[in-house]
Amino acid sequence: LLLRSAGANEDITMQRVRTISISAWSVAFAIGFWLFGFKLGAALLSLAFLRFQASESWKISLLYGLGAYFFFLVGFETALGSPLPVGMIAASLGLQSFERYLVNFILDLVLRHC
Amino acid sequence: MIEAFVSGLTDVFTYPTFPLMLLGIAAGFAVGILPGIGSPGAVALMLPFIFDMGPVEAFAFLLAMYSVTGTTGDITSILFGVPGEVVSAATIIDGHPMAKQGEAGRALGAALMSSLIGAIIGAFTLAAVIPIVTPLVLSFKSPEFFMLALLGIAFLAVLSGENKLKGVLAAGLGLVLAMVGLDPQENIERYTFGLVGLWEGVGLVAPIVGLFAIPEIVELWVKRTSIAETRVGRLGGIWQGIKDTYTYLGVTVRCSLIGTFFGLVPGVSAALSQWVSYGHAVHSASDKSRFGKGDVRGVLGPGAANNSGIGAAMIPMVAFGVPGSATTAILLGALMIQGLQPGPKILTENLSLIFSMVWVLVVSNIITVGVCLLFLRQLVKITYVRGSLLIPGLFALVFLGGYADTNSYLAMGITTIFGMIGLIMVHHDWPRPPLVLGLVLGPLIERNLFISYEVYKFAFLLRPIVLVILAITVTVLFLPNIQARVAKHQAPRGESDCLERGMTF
Numbered sequence: 001l002l003l004r005s006a007g008a009n010e011d012i013t014m015q016r017v018r019t020i021s022i023s024a025w026s027v028a029f030a031i032g033f034w035l036f037g038f039k040l041g042a043a044l045l046s047l048a049f050l051r052f053q054a055s056e057s058w059k060i061s062l063l064y065g066l067g068a069y070f071f072f073l074v075g076f077e078t079a080l081g082s083p084l085p086v087g088m089i090a091a092s093l094g095l096q097s098f099e100r101y102l103v104n105f106i107l108d109l110v111l112r113h114c
Numbered sequence: 115m116i117e118a119f120v121s122g123l124t125d126v127f128t129y130p131t132f133p134l135m136l137l138g139i140a141a142g143f144a145v146g147i148l149p150g151i152g153s154p155g156a157v158a159l160m161l162p163f164i165f166d167m168g169p170v171e172a173f174a175f176l177l178a179m180y181s182v183t184g185t186t187g188d189i190t191s192i193l194f195g196v197p198g199e200v201v202s203a204a205t206i207i208d209g210h211p212m213a214k215q216g217e218a219g220r221a222l223g224a225a226l227m228s229s230l231i232g233a234i235i236g237a238f239t240l241a242a243v244i245p246i247v248t249p250l251v252l253s254f255k256s257p258e259f260f261m262l263a264l265l266g267i268a269f270l271a272v273l274s275g276e277n278k279l280k281g282v283l284a285a286g287l288g289l290v291l292a293m294v295g296l297d298p299q300e301n302i303e304r305y306t307f308g309l310v311g312l313w314e315g316v317g318l319v320a321p322i323v324g325l326f327a328i329p330e331i332v333e334l335w336v337k338r339t340s341i342a343e344t345r346v347g348r349l350g351g352i353w354q355g356i357k358d359t360y361t362y363l364g365v366t367v368r369c370s371l372i373g374t375f376f377g378l379v380p381g382v383s384a385a386l387s388q389w390v391s392y393g394h395a396v397h398s399a400s401d402k403s404r405f406g407k408g409d410v411r412g413v414l415g416p417g418a419a420n421n422s423g424i425g426a427a428m429i430p431m432v433a434f435g436v437p438g439s440a441t442t443a444i445l446l447g448a449l450m451i452q453g454l455q456p457g458p459k460i461l462t463e464n465l466s467l468i469f470s471m472v473w474v475l476v477v478s479n480i481i482t483v484g485v486c487l488l489f490l491r492q493l494v495k496i497t498y499v500r501g502s503l504l505i506p507g508l509f510a511l512v513f514l515g516g517y518a519d520t521n522s523y524l525a526m527g528i529t530t531i532f533g534m535i536g537l538i539m540v541h542h543d544w545p546r547p548p549l550v551l552g553l554v555l556g557p558l559i560e561r562n563l564f565i566s567y568e569v570y571k572f573a574f575l576l577r578p579i580v581l582v583i584l585a586i587t588v589t590v591l592f593l594p595n596i597q598a599r600v601a602k603h604q605a606p607r608g609e610s611d612c613l614e615r616g617m618t619f
Contacts, residue, residue: 015336022335022505023537026328029509030530034523038514046506054502064503068510085517 025049037087038076040099043069069099115245115465122469125170126477131470134167135174139478142182143485146202147190153183154440154547155330159508161319161448162515169452170470176448177424177471178478180441181233184420185482188225189490192413193218202420204388208405208412215408222490223355224410225417228366230483231359232418235370236377236425237475243378243426244468247433248461257574259435259457260562261583263555266436268590270443271548278594280544288552289559291316298557299564311524315557318447319519320528322550326440327512328533329540334501334508352487358410365395365411366418373419377426377438391419425475432456432468435558440547447554455558 029049033041047065050056056064076084085091090098125131138160145156157176164172187202192209205225212221254262267289271281294305295315306312359366369391376387395415396405405412428445430436435456437443446456454460460467516529539546566574574580 018336019332019537022332023534025505026331026509026512026533027530029506030513030526033510033513033517033526038510038517042506042510045509049506049509050502054505056502060503064506068506072510085523088523 138178146186162518204416211408219351223352228417232422233479236422285548292556324532373422377423388416
């Protein structure tokens with residue numbers, strides 16, 4: 001009985017830890033979408049959640065993140081023609097797209113070194 | 115009336131209504147089969163997508179999804195003993211033992227066919243009741259609608275949880291939250307804290323999505339729902355199950371009627387009707403020895419009841435604005451989002467919409483059963499998807515839904531706050547549907563109260579129908595107390611002490 005009750009307590013503690021962690025993730029997702037917009041936010045947070053919280057492989061996490069990005073790009077911006085917000089970081093820097101700026105920056109860097 | 119009935123059918127097959135209905139069916143399949151997500155959460159998640167749709171399209175999409183969840187929920191109940199939906203729990207008792215005995219296909223065939231018969235009976239009840247209800251609704255004015263809204267809240271508050279005080283307080287909180295924004299009569303700011311973004315109120319989609327979807331995501335993570343723990347064996351015998359539905363047609367039809375009756379009465383959940391139907395199936399059988407061990411009649415009863423209630427539950431929602439469950443409360447919100455209000459206007463000017471609802475229920479269930487019968491084995495594979503893989507996508511949908519409400523980040527904040535409120539409510543066993551109903555009906559209550567007072571002053575409280583509805587509301591609120599007191603007086607001393615402490619044997 002003692003063993004069983006110890007197991008039950010462990011379960012409850014585990015449930016509490018999980019509830020707190022996933023609640024924190026829900027806030028992180030909200031903040032992520034606010035900062036990075038929906039496309040990039042969904043990609044980055046899905047990747048982070050799956051890799052670091054759900055312990056999925058890098059391959060699955062990266063593929064999921066890319067899928068999330070293209071789901072918003074193709075499903076909403078291209079098919080429905082409704083542009084999604086770019087996020088506070090890009091907006092405050094006066095950028096149309098944060099990820100396009102990032103890709104250009106990396107390409108510039110690579111070309112300069114080559 | 116007949117013209118509207120026919121145009122309702124043609125509306126369902128037009129573009130883009132039909133593809134949207136198919137999309138709703140596909141979403142309903144996933145929701146019904148995956149135990150982590152319930153139909154209220156799923157319907158709430160889809161609310162942001164109906165902004166650009168017309169009423170017929172929106173309800174084809176949402177109702178198809180809702181009606182399918184009950185049918186597909188039976189699949190996991192039978193195969194794994196895990197109810198896909200709350201309304202599918204009673205199917206486990208006989209369905210799962212049948213699966214263990216190698217009769218999974220037969221149980222599934224019976225559940226699917228009885229669900230179809232139930233859905234058709236429920237849908238046509240909705241069509242049949244409209245001509246009866248319309249003259250009654252047309253005789254109602256603002257005072258009656260004000261009282262009806264209070265009655266609806268009382269029903270849902272008292273009957274949606276074990277502690278009715280919590281239900282009443284949750285409904286009160288919903289009404290207070292509905293007041294946020296500019297007062298419609300005087301344009302005075304109420305609870306806006308100086309935020310211009312709150313002038314229009316907290317909205318409907320952002321709070322509903324937060325309240326229902328975030329707690330479900332949390333539950334999905336906490337329970338680590340690995341949906342199917344065992345692999346499914348042979349799924350033969352489906353046709354035998356279909357034949358059983360006709361062999362025991364009496365049980366199927368009677369249980370459909372039980373489900374319809376429960377659907378008509380607001381506040382009595384479909385979760386209860388399946389158990390009553392199961393009880394009826396057992397009671398009406400001459401040989402009861404196989405029940406609980408795998409009797410097909412134990413599958414037919416609940417299968418028929420949980421689907422027939424859906425059509426019937428539309429009647430109080432559409433005609434009186436009195437929804438009977440969390441999902442119908444959210445559907446009432448969808449009605450409001452579409453700029454429609456329950457009551458006389460919808461029954462006279464949008465009658466073809468009501469009949470299109472009837473046809474959506476019928477057609478979507480026929481398609482569902484057809485797809486299930488053809489692709490059952492493939493559909494079962496959905497259950498092998500890990501819960502953790504669903505979570506990022508669900509979060510994205512939740513916050514996109516919140517954002518789409520008013521196209522502002524503030525709405526995302528509202529979604530998060532309501533998500534936390536929902537979590538706390540679930541943790542402390544507070545019912546969420548009354549809060550949603552308070553939020554949805556708040557503006558209606560306020561407007562009808564204002565008009566009633568302007569036109570009749572306090573004399574509106576003395577109108578005969580108002581008095582009748584008031585009496586019903588008071589009865590609904592206090593009947594459980596009276597019953598408990600009567601039971602306490604009738605029970606022997608020791609037992610009454612236990613009743614007082616809320617103990618049950």
